[in-house]
Amino acid sequence: xxxxxxxxxxxSRKALETPVVRSVAKSxxxxxxxxIFLGKxxxxxxxxxxxxxxxxxxxxxxxxxxxxxxxxxEAEAREITHIQANFDFYNHGWTEMMEFPTGELEAHYERxxxxxxxxxITIDDPLGQFAPSEGLPDAPSTPELLEDPDHPHAEGxxxxxVYVETDDGELVxxxxxEPDDDEVxxxxxVGVDDTESND
Numbered sequence: 001x002x003x004x005x006x007x008x009x010x011x012s013r014k015a016l017e018t019p020v021v022r023s024v025a026k027s028x029x030x031x032x033x034x035x036i037f038l039g040k041x042x043x044x045x046x047x048x049x050x051x052x053x054x055x056x057x058x059x060x061x062x063x064x065x066x067x068x069x070x071x072x073x074e075a076e077a078r079e080i081t082h083i084q085a086n087f088d089f090y091n092h093g094w095t096e097m098m099e100f101p102t103g104e105l106e107a108h109y110e111r112x113x114x115x116x117x118x119x120x121i122t123i124d125d126p127l128g129q130f131a132p133s134e135g136l137p138d139a140p141s142t143p144e145l146l147e148d149p150d151h152p153h154a155e156g157x158x159x160x161x162v163y164v165e166t167d168d169g170e171l172v173x174x175x176x177x178e179p180d181d182d183e184v185x186x187x188x189x190v191g192v193d194d195t196e197s198n199d
Contacts, residue, residue: 001079001100001108002155005164005176008188013074014181015189016065026061028191033057037085040097040153045142049094052139059130060084066130067115075175079162080115083108087126093142095149100156102149107159 015025034053038046060081067077082099089097090105100108105123109116121128127136164175186192 001082002158002163002165002171003075003079003082004166005075005172006167007179007185008190009074009078010179010184011186011188011192012190013068014184014186015192016061017068018186021186021189021192025189025191026058028189029061030054030057032190033060033085037097041094042096042142045094045140049139051137055132055136056085056088056127059127059132059136063119063121063127063130066119070115072115073162073175074178075162075164076112080112083112084121084126087123090146091124091126091141092139093145095142095145095151096153098149098151098154100159101151101154102146104156104159111159111161 012025012029015021016029018025034050034057037053038050041049063084064077064081067080068074072080086098086100086108087105089095090102095102109123116122116128119128119130121130125131161173162175164172166172166176
């Protein structure tokens with residue numbers, strides 16, 4: 001999968017790992033992701049999906065932190081959460097929101113299979129052990145779209161590794177070198193600094 005990565009992503013990671021600002025950063029990231037993906041949704045369907053997406057992204061932040069604790073890089077941990085989200089989109093037939101084609105679902109799963117199996121994450125059960133006990137809010141599915149999926153926001157051909165596009169437009173396989181902790185300004189994190197950002 002191809003992701004963007006810049007100083008704000010590292011700041012958000014640090015904020016999530018810092019007790020004083022963790023809840024603010026998490027709320028900010030959930031709002032940001034919901035807004036971004038509602039922007040990719042069929043406009044006639046966006047409102048009915050909002051609560052579901054809020055719950056989905058709240059859970060994937062927990063996955064992100066667990067992946068970091070398990071030794072994955074920032075880019076890899078974030079990619080894991082995007083794969084989870086795309087599994088959920090696929091299961092609902094929300095193909096217009098997907099970031100990679102349906103034909104690459106298995107390839108993305110297999111790259112992180114050990115992690116996914118540890119936490120009981122599957123294509124059919126995207127959150128596994130990270131699912132909230134009460135489940136996610138329901139949202140109508142559009143399974144008919146799976147018959148001839150349209151992926152206006154999907155980029156294929158990036159299933160073999162994590163690809164990171166920097167602010168300079170450079171494509172880095174595996175992600176950028178992570179800065180030292182003292183070089184990261186937590187005030188730039190999403191939620192802590194409420195200016196707009198892209199994931």
